[in-house]
Amino acid sequence: MQKLTVDGQRIVNEDGAQVILNGVNVVCKDKLKGYVDPCEESLFTWFHEQGFNVVRLGLIWDGVEPEPGVYDNDYLRKIKQQIIWAEQNGMYVFLDMHQDLYSSLYSDGAPEWATFSDGLPHVVGSIWSDAYLESPALNRALDHFWDNAPAIDGIGLQDHYAAMWKHAAQFFADCPNIIGYDMMNEPYPGSRGQEVFGTIIAAYAQTVMGATEIDMEQLSALWFDEEKKQEILVGMADMSIYRVLVESAREASQVFEREVLAPFFNKTAAAIRSVAPDGFLMLETSYFANMGVESGLELVRNSEGGVVHNQVFTPHGYDLVVDTEHYEIYNQDRVDLIFANHRKVQERLNVPVLIGEWGAFTNHPATFELSKGVISIFEKYLWSNTYWCWCDGFKETPYAKVLNRAYPQVTGGVLAGYHYDYDTDVLKVDYIPSGDETLIYHPRAATLSKEDVVVSGADSYQVELRPSIDSEGGIVAIIASQCKGEISVTVGKSTLTLG
Secondary structure, X not given: OOOEEEEOOEEEEOOOOEEOOEEEEEOOOOHHHOOOOOOOHHHHHHHHHOOOOEEEEEEEHHHHOOEOOEOOHXXXXXXXXXXXXXXXXXXXXXXXXXXXXXXXXXXEOEOHHHOOOOOOOOOOOOOHHHHHHHOHHHHHHHHHHHOOOEOOOOOEHHHHHXXXXXXXXXXXXXXXXXXXXXXXXXXXXXXXXXXXXXXXXXXXXXXXXXOOOOOHHHHHHHHOOHHHHHHHHHHOOOHHHHHHHHHHOHHHHHHHHHHHHHHHHHHHHHHHHOOOOOOEEEEOOOHHHHHOOOOOOOOOEOOOOOEOOOEEEOOEEOOOOOOOOOHHHOOXXXXXHHHHHHHHHHHHHOXXXXXXXXXXXXXXXXXXXXHHHHHHHHHHHOOEEEEEOOOOOHXXXXXXXXXXXXXXXXXXXXXEEEEEEOOOOEEEEEEEEOOOEEEEEEOOHHHOOHHHEEEEOOOOEEEEEEEOOOOOOEEEEEEEOOOOOOEEEEEOOOHHHHO
């Protein structure tokens, strides 16, 4: 498989062709399963048939380093088998060091030996993520991690983490389809998060409730009351209010990213790059950017202060109703704001974007249209993405039908724009051709003929259909003559009537 590199805000292959990565998360957070989803190569074959060309594959610190300085290579070999299956099906992989609620004691992530709660109680919220705001034990454990407190062997927790990443990266160094390293899933600030949350609650009290005197304990309790929480979420549908709330939290969240997260990424990246010098460094934001707080993320720098090459911005984006069935108050305007703020960060950093997580949808019928709404954003910004998450029953869900979409996997030239019409199965792609091959995945490629592919604006071009053997999908390959202006390609049965 061709190596991928960064060219400004584009991901390109060895031929200089622009690549869009489109795929899914495969992350096992269950310790009883050994942090590895039981599956076979057929799963990755199915992914390939769906047009996926990348997998965000989860690692768990507790699985990699069950004891201080002791690494479980049997666990890593099981992960490597999945990487090999992905390669055999033409798919790239980037590794995600996953955590939720920091530790395996509370959910998944750090081993018990790296979890120091000082005897404080752990509190479980009505939604799993509420524990970030409610649990003293969890926040104390995170504070110790961000402070690089020494483990029982005297080595700092962050130093252990970086060394663990170095071991994992070296273990997988012979896997040619690994393209990058997602250094930590959704970093949460620990007790500093209370300040971020506090600014949001205070802004809500002033903006919505007209409060002049603010009782933070009383106001916070409203969020943890399920009925009151739904009322608050309905109120946050007013975008003039919601913008005030996320803006209020911006500085407190960015202080953590600048002062704590950036040095942590620098340290971890240096360990990874010492054994894997060319893979993407995947940069995640503070947890609060998931809801639309603009990130202050900085690029990784080396020990001399220079910006390190091959970095990709990999934020997440979820509406506030995530992990619930309250799709009646899902708000596309909030989702648009989240990704618009990610776009601002991309333009500031001038790197490619791969949305590492989005969706987390249930089997609710509404998820079909909601998924189309998010995909349209990725089309507009020419972003790559990995959907969260592969699960039992995935194939039968409404959103799975949306994920099986037409898109330009590899553009021989500079991609200007594209859009897939789900109603007509027609894909339109605009790009400036370089004379190299363009590869378009289409979910109905096996039903198409060359007459269903129309190229406008090129002096000459060639079309080749490469349908899959066991599915309707496949590749439409196009080589168009090099030119300075844009050409347009439409692929689909309706192109005859359109033309």
